[in-house]
Amino acid sequence: MAFYDDIFNIFGLRDWCNEKTSDVPMSMSELLAKTRGESVTASAEVFPFPSLDNLNKACSAMPRTREMTAGVEDGFLNIKDSLKVVLDPITQPLSWFLDGALYVFTSIPWFILIPMLILSAWYVSRSLSVTILVAFTFLGFGFIDHLNVAIQTLSIVFVCSTICVLFGVPIAILMSKSNAFERVTIPILDLLQTLPSFVYLIPLIFLFSITESKLYGIAIILYAIVPVIRLTNLGIRLVDKDVIEAANAFGMSNRQKLLGVEIPLALPNIMAGINQTIMMSLSMVVIASLVSAPGLGVLVLRGIRNLELGVGLIAGLGIVLLAVVLDRTSKGALTRINKSQHQDK
Amino acid sequence: MNTTIKHMAIAGIFFLSTSSYAACGKVTITEMNWASASVVTEVAKFLMEEGYGCDVTKVPSASVPALASVAETGEPDILTELWVSGTPSFNELEAAGKVTALTAVLSDGGVEGWWIPQYTVDAHPELATLEGVLANPDLLDGLFHQCPEGWYCKTINSNLMTASGFVEAGFEVFEHGSGETMATSIAAAFANNDPWLGYYWAPTSILGKYPMQMVDLGEFDADAHTCNTKSDCAAPKVSPYPSSRVITAVTSKFAANNPEVTELMKNLSFTNRQMGEVLAWKEDNNASGEEAAVYFLNSNKEVWASWLNDDARSKLSALLQ
Numbered sequence: 001m002a003f004y005d006d007i008f009n010i011f012g013l014r015d016w017c018n019e020k021t022s023d024v025p026m027s028m029s030e031l032l033a034k035t036r037g038e039s040v041t042a043s044a045e046v047f048p049f050p051s052l053d054n055l056n057k058a059c060s061a062m063p064r065t066r067e068m069t070a071g072v073e074d075g076f077l078n079i080k081d082s083l084k085v086v087l088d089p090i091t092q093p094l095s096w097f098l099d100g101a102l103y104v105f106t107s108i109p110w111f112i113l114i115p116m117l118i119l120s121a122w123y124v125s126r127s128l129s130v131t132i133l134v135a136f137t138f139l140g141f142g143f144i145d146h147l148n149v150a151i152q153t154l155s156i157v158f159v160c161s162t163i164c165v166l167f168g169v170p171i172a173i174l175m176s177k178s179n180a181f182e183r184v185t186i187p188i189l190d191l192l193q194t195l196p197s198f199v200y201l202i203p204l205i206f207l208f209s210i211t212e213s214k215l216y217g218i219a220i221i222l223y224a225i226v227p228v229i230r231l232t233n234l235g236i237r238l239v240d241k242d243v244i245e246a247a248n249a250f251g252m253s254n255r256q257k258l259l260g261v262e263i264p265l266a267l268p269n270i271m272a273g274i275n276q277t278i279m280m281s282l283s284m285v286v287i288a289s290l291v292s293a294p295g296l297g298v299l300v301l302r303g304i305r306n307l308e309l310g311v312g313l314i315a316g317l318g319i320v321l322l323a324v325v326l327d328r329t330s331k332g333a334l335t336r337i338n339k340s341q342h343q344d345k
Numbered sequence: 346m347n348t349t350i351k352h353m354a355i356a357g358i359f360f361l362s363t364s365s366y367a368a369c370g371k372v373t374i375t376e377m378n379w380a381s382a383s384v385v386t387e388v389a390k391f392l393m394e395e396g397y398g399c400d401v402t403k404v405p406s407a408s409v410p411a412l413a414s415v416a417e418t419g420e421p422d423i424l425t426e427l428w429v430s431g432t433p434s435f436n437e438l439e440a441a442g443k444v445t446a447l448t449a450v451l452s453d454g455g456v457e458g459w460w461i462p463q464y465t466v467d468a469h470p471e472l473a474t475l476e477g478v479l480a481n482p483d484l485l486d487g488l489f490h491q492c493p494e495g496w497y498c499k500t501i502n503s504n505l506m507t508a509s510g511f512v513e514a515g516f517e518v519f520e521h522g523s524g525e526t527m528a529t530s531i532a533a534a535f536a537n538n539d540p541w542l543g544y545y546w547a548p549t550s551i552l553g554k555y556p557m558q559m560v561d562l563g564e565f566d567a568d569a570h571t572c573n574t575k576s577d578c579a580a581p582k583v584s585p586y587p588s589s590r591v592i593t594a595v596t597s598k599f600a601a602n603n604p605e606v607t608e609l610m611k612n613l614s615f616t617n618r619q620m621g622e623v624l625a626w627k628e629d630n631n632a633s634g635e636e637a638a639v640y641f642l643n644s645n646k647e648v649w650a651s652w653l654n655d656d657a658r659s660k661l662s663a664l665l666q
Contacts, residue, residue: 025636026643028391035395035664066631077536202529210530211488211519292522298494301522305495307413307434 003048004058017059024056024064076203084207094214094221097159102213102294105155110147114138121325125332137325146296146318153285153295153322160217160281164225165274172232172273173258182233189226197223197287205291216288220281227276235269236262268341271334278330282323296322369399369606372599373421375411376403380550380627381620382426383634385450385593388641389425389613392649396657397606408432415444415596422599423610426450430497430589444594447610453617454588457498457546460557461485462531465540474561475509475583478542482515490530490543491520497574498544504573504581505562531555546589548617553624561585605654612652619645 008017048054055062063071108116114135121134141147175182197219204215239262247257263270289297296315303312372393376386386403393399404421406414411424412434424444429435438444461472469484471477478485489511492499499520505511506518521527527543528551534541535555542560545552562585569582593610600607615623619641627637642649642664650658650665658665 025630025632026639028387028635028639031391031639031642031664032395035661037663070631080536198525202525205526205529206533206536210490210521210526210533211517288522290523291526292520298522301493302495305409305493307409 004050004055008059013059013061017061020061077206080206087207091208091214091218094163094217095212097163098156098213098217101155101159102152105151105158106148110142113151114142121329125329126336127328127332130328130332133328134325137321140321141318144314146299146314149294149296149299149315150318150322153282153297153319156216156220156285156288156293156295157278157281157322157326160220160224161274161278163217163221164228164277164281167221168225168228168273168277169232169270172229173236175229175233176236176262185229189229192222193226197284198290201291210292213293215291216293219291220284220288223284224277224281227280228270228273231273231276232266232270235266235273238269239265264341267337268334271330271337275327275330275334278326279323282319282326285319369393369397369603371402372399372423372603372606373402373404374423375406375421375425375427377411377426378405378407379426380553380624380634380637381451381548381615384620384623384627384637384641385426385613385615387635387638388649389423389610391638391642392609392613392653392657392661393606396653396661397609399606409434412438419443419596419598422603423593423595425593425610425613427592427594428455428589429592430455430587435594439594442597445597445600447593447595447600447607448612448614449590450593450614451548451591451617451620452614455546455548455591456559456588456617457544457586458562459502459542459560460545460552461542461560462534462540463556463558464538466558472560473558475563478560479509479511479514485516485540485542487516488542489516489518490527490541491518492544493521493523493527496524498546500576501570501573501586502544503576504578505583508573508581508583531557548620548624550624550628553621554628608654609652609657613649619648 008014052063052065052068056064105113117138118131118135122131125131138147138150141150171185175185200222201215201219204218208215243261243265244257247261252260285293285295285297286300287297289295289301296318299315300312300319302308303310303315374386374389374393376383390401390403393401404411404414406421408428409432411421411427412432414420415424416434416438427435429446435444435446439446459478461478465484466472469477469481472481472484489502489506491502506516512518521530527545530543531541531545531551532555533539541557545557547553562583564584565587566582566584567587569584570587572578573581573584593613595607595610623637623641626632626640627634630636632640646665650661653661
């Protein structure tokens with residue numbers, strides 16, 4: 001005799017309920033009650049919450065919670081073929097970019113690669129201290145035989161951050177122009193930042209081949225695209241109203257206003273967003289390695305699994321060092337932009 | 346002052362040890378993060394609590410971290426479903442007298458090897474042997490699902506593949522990032538009726554749910570296998586995995602203090618058939634490990650009754666009737 005029996009009887013649903021006999025597995029508490037010779041109902045709650053499981057006790061035709069979750073799974077498996085037709089070709093270029101960048105970066109010999117990295121650090125930041133830091137970092141990686149894995153991680157971060165910026169900035173511009181679009185996008189951004197990656201990565205394995213590098217690419221991009229969108233949107237919205245008014249007075253078209261006034265003035269914010277996006281893609285490398293991304297993350301996992309503490313610590317510190325280098329370089333670029341803007345004024 | 350504290354401490358230790366003799370007291374037991382282990386742990390927890398009056402705490406763990414924890418802190422007390430073949434540190438701990446191996450908790454041992462879905466083998470019976478697999482890479486998508494970095498099976502698989510000329514035969518080796526993606530790739534292959542070739546082990550809920558056949562790797566050769574476990578093996582030879590020892594171990598301190606419970610854990614052992622049946626039921630009913638343990642306790646009363654001592658059997662008599 002379950003608590004909600006009467007409710008089903010009052011509404012005349014008893015016949016419907018009895019159409020299906022459910023065989024609910026015995027729970028541990030029922031077994032304990034049986035062992036101790038107590039009756040099960042005596043230990044039941046006085047007024048149980050009308051949850052699916054409790055309603056199922058009164059009426060076997062009601063689905064239980066686990067049947068609900070199993071239903072979600074079946075629903076996904078049913079639509080997976082049509083999802084695959086749509087999603088597989090759209091995301092395929094991501095695999096090409098990731099594999100291509102990995103191939104290019106890892107096949108350049110070190111004596112070309114390291115000077116190239118140092119030069120690009122100088123070009124981006126124009127700061128001597130940052131350039132020296134970059135030089136020491138990569139020479140250090142080479143010295144402890146970690147250059148190859150570090151470069152793999154770097155190339156993944158490079159591809160993913162570039163794609164984040166390419167997609168993030170236009171989305172953010174749309175957001176800054178349309179309040180309705182912003183209202184829709186912000187909850188999605190919140191979701192992307194909090195949804196645990198494995199929750200959507202495991203279903204994706206049913207859609208794509210497990211060998212595709214886009215699996216980890218998607219995991220990184222979905223997480224790292226958020227800051228560049230948020231900060232670009234904010235930057236454009238924060239542009240001084242008086243400046244916009246002046247631009248209007250000059251009779252600038254919307255396109256001219258966007259490219260000539262708003263984006264240049266929002267540039268410090270956009271650069272801060274890009275900086276955060278790079279940092280976040282780097283923070284995903286260990287999780288990405290759980291879906292077979294190469295690089296330093298693999299060594300971290302090996303260190304954890306085999307308790308090779310040294311391997312794990314060195315690889316972990318390597319990730320930190322890469323983060324510092326990327327952060328200083330992109331911040332260097334940010335300061336340069338700030339300086340040039342102040343000179344303009 | 347100092348001596349009073351010492352006396353109190355000694356009295357406290359004495360009190361604790363006597364009380365644990367009398368009523369078992371607090372016990373910590375590992376709950377490994379795979380399906381069969383959670384059934385073992387739940388069954389053991391139930392029997393210890395209801396039959397022996399223990400206060401049991403489950404510690405979520407896996408083989409390597411559990412052993413590291415025992416080595417450093419002497420906790421948890423009971424390690425169960427420990428796959429010893431993958432954890433050489435166990436032998437060191439046993440030699441140092443920190444842990445005692447009690448019994449093979451899966452009495453048939455764990456089965457490891459290379460598996461192919463049953464439907465693929467049914468369609469192409471030649472794939473049941475290594476020669477057949479090597480001759481037909483295109484029937485298997487030319488892909489071998491390799492263990493993640495840090496799993497001991499990765500080394501063994503690499504040596505086996507070197508020995509048998511896997512890459513030369515046209516196979517690509519895909520290294521997984523985690524056990525979760527391995528399991529999902531099997532499930533995805535079954536959802537699409539695709540072929541699959543790779544390493545897996547039993548008893549697991551995956552192999553309980555998805556019928557697969559093990560590839561015949563020929564006769565077991567102990568020397569060849571020992572060499573294959575080393576990453577610097579000079580001359581790898583093909584040899585199948587031996588059935589691996591899956592044991593329950595307790596810390597030596599616990600064994601000395603709780604002889605009764607240690608005796609129970611020594612008796613607690615499942616055949617692969619029993620465990621396979623429980624895991625299959627668990628999959629069919631979307632049940633939790635706890636419910637699977639209840640299912641086992643209800644359907645195999647004579648099995649676990651024989652594990653208990655007389656006192657515990659009388660305490661659990663209500664259930665045994």
